[in-house]
Amino acid sequence: MQRAFSILLAALVCGLPAHAQTVRVGELGIVADAPVYIAIESGYFARQHIEVKLEHFASAVQTTLPLAQGQLEVAGGGMGAGLFNAFARGLPLRVVMARTRDKPGFSSDTLLLREDLRDTVRTVKDLKGRKIAVNAPAGALDYMVGKMMEGVGLSRDDIDVSFMPWPDMAPAFANKGIDAGAVTEPFSAQYEARGIAFPFKRAAEVVTNPPLEVSVMIYNRNWIEAQPDQARAFTIAFLEGVRVYYDAMRGGPSRNAVIDILTKYTALKDKSLFDRIQWSYMDPNAELSLTSLEDQKNWYAKRGAIEKPVEVKDMLDLSFQKYALEKLGRVEAQ
Secondary structure, eight states: OHHHHHHHHHHHHTTOOSSOEEEEEEEOSSGGGHHHHHHHHTTHHHHTTEEEEEEEOSSGGGGHHHHHTTSOSEEEEEOBHHHHHHHHTTOSEEEEEEEEEOBTTBOOEEEEEEGGGTTTOOSGGGGTTOEEEESSTTBHHHHHHHHHHHTTTOOGGGSEEEEOOHHHHHHHHHTTSOSEEEEETTHHHHHHHTTSEEEEEEHHHHOBTTBOEEEEEEEEHHHHHHOHHHHHHHHHHHHHHHHHHHHHHTTOTTHHHHHHHHHHHSSOOOGGGGGTSOOOBOOTTOOOOHHHHHHHHHHHHHTTOSSSOOOGGGGBOTHHHHHHHHHHOOOOOO
C-alpha cells in the first residue's frame, strides 16, 4: 500500500497520469517513426505512464481523417498542400513539433537520374523538357523538384511531370519511361545498387534557405485540450526517443541498438542497408523551421493547390514541445 501511494504521489508531483493511459499513434513503419519505436522499446513511454497503441497506415495522408475524428491522438504528417488544406477546413489538428527535414549529409529525399543519362544530363538546367516522376502531386517531393528548377531560373512547368509510387519507378527507369524520379530512402540506395539510376541531386543541395521540413508531428486538438498532461507526458517520451535517434543518426553509441529497433518495426530488414542510406535529419530539440512551412505554403498556393488561405501560426501549438524542453533541457544541435 505504501509503495502504491508513493508511486501515485510521484506521478502527481511530476504532473503525470497516475496510471498508464493509452495513446493511439498512427505509424507508417518507416524510419521517420523511429522516435516512437525507440521510446516504446526503451521504456520512455512507460516511465511517463503512457501505453502506446500503434495503428498502421500505408501513407501519412491516410492518417489525417482518423486523427481529426479522434480515432488517433498522434500521427506524423508529411508536409504538402493536403496538410494545409486540412487546417484550412478547420479540422481539429495541431502541429506540435518537428519530425524530419533534409540537411547536408542527412538528406533522404533525392532526385535520381537514369544511369544512361549520366554523361548527358550534367546540370539541373539539362532537365528541361525531361520526364520526371514524383510520387504524388503537391507533396514534399513535388515542392523539392519545383524549387530545384526555380533555382536555375526555370519552373516546374518546364519539365514533364508524371505521378507514380516509388516502387513503380524501378521498371520505369529500366524501360526508359522516365528520365528522373524523386524518391526517398531506401529507394535511392536500392535503385543505385541495381544500376538503373543514381543520386543526381539531394534535397539538401537544392533546398537550402530554408532547409526542407519534410514532416511534422500532429496531435488531435480535442485530445490536447481535454488531456494536456497526457499530451505533455507523451511529448517528453517522444523527445527522448528523438535524441537517441539523433545520436544514432550521427554514428553515435546508440546506432546499432537503433538499427535493431528499426529492423523490428520497419520493412528494412537488411541491417547493412542502414550504412548505405542517408538517414533523415531530426532536430534534437524537435524545433520546427517555420520559415520552411511558410515557404511551402506559399509555393503550393501559387500553384493553386491550397483551397483557401491559412496562416501557419494558426496551425501550431508549440507549448508541449517547450514543456518537454523545460523538463529535459536543450541539446546543442550540430
